[in-house]
Amino acid sequence: MEELFQLLNGYHPLPVELQVVLMNQLPKEIHRANKPILDAGQVCEWLGFVEKGLLKIYYELEDGTEKVVWFLKEGDVIGSMKSFYKGTPSRLCIRTMEETTLRKIRKPDLYHLYQKFTEFNVNARLLTEEYYSRCEDHLILQIIPLEERIKVLEADHPWMLKDSRIKDYMIADYIGIHRSTLSRYRNGKKYRGREKS
Amino acid sequence: MEELFQLLNGYHPLPVELQVVLMNQLPKEIHRANKPILDAGQVCEWLGFVEKGLLKIYYELEDGTEKVVWFLKEGDVIGSMKSFYKGTPSRLCIRTMEETTLRKIRKPDLYHLYQKFTEFNVNARLLTEEYYSRCEDHLILQIIPLEERIKVLEADHPWMLKDSRIKDYMIADYIGIHRSTLSRYRNGKKYRGREKS
DNA sequence: TCTTTTTGTTGATTTCAATCAATTCTGATT
């Protein structure tokens, strides 16, 4: 809870009264590792603050394979955003990767807070700007050449590579390449199929 | 100008006083077609409202080729968002594609408005949510199989295909494929290289 | 510790889209 207040206060001072309300409206949810939190087709009716743990947001392809779009860890805000904003069925799924502690707020509660505490919209605006920036970054990541993606990842998201919280094959997925390709590039093998004499 | 007020009012009522300020602080800028508005490396110090025209936001690769990330037309808000929010150099470029009328607001002016009119943060929050949703959509577009991308484009952005405002080769670029590939898929040719007996 | 499972590496092969190139089509301009 303290971490959430810190996050929000970092953007704009939170009225004490609002802190009290949040304290009561955000019950703690603990989920075991590998638990589905949101399925494709569902409407995302909440936003979550990750107090502890690790989750992935991913897209499920027809053939059952999945494409990871985000990894989110403690300190992050999670949800299927478009679905939440627009009330449309989500095309993204959410699933824990480690045991995770969440603080969820439901849409009507949040909207009520926006109304009651106009200033809270400042926090929300800035938070949304932050996540928009991340989204733009990720879009660019998909565009740049393969080799650069790996470098950018190391530069921008070192935590993903540390402590083996995230397996290599999921990292590969995240940057849109095959596990084997990532391995080859890591080890400077590139592709040698048939070497040019 | 009327269109901008309509956009903002659609999210949350605009105080008249704020309308007056906006009226004075957003001089009209008219740019000819194919004019660079923002180059890579520059910090984006403004947000623009497109009153008329068409622009592209794109990423320039080392080899000089470009990858279009967004097409924006009348009624849209434009800028290199992360650069604007964080004050960092933009990796994206902006360029007009048709003669374009813009209403730009500079960062300090906007921030001043956020401060003076707290309620304006509601408009901004909702606007940011809208653009975040678009960004999420575009991210998903890059992930789904090729053929689906074309369908999604037709379903979600029919205007891009109408009136040949946007050439096919740029559309192809936008969905991350080659012009020839788009043509083949459109005409149901797929790839027949050497047919299996 | 030994077994089992999961993950990572790497060679061989395949595949699908990019590239190259020629041709047609379109639309603008004189």
Add this chain to the structure above:
DNA sequence: AATCAGAATTGATTGAAATCAACAAAAAGA
């Protein structure tokens, strides 16, 4: 209408990454 430039189509070829497959290494369980 004739010319010309840019855009779209389409066949042939190439190529980079996916896939397949075998194995090694690491992690998890017994």
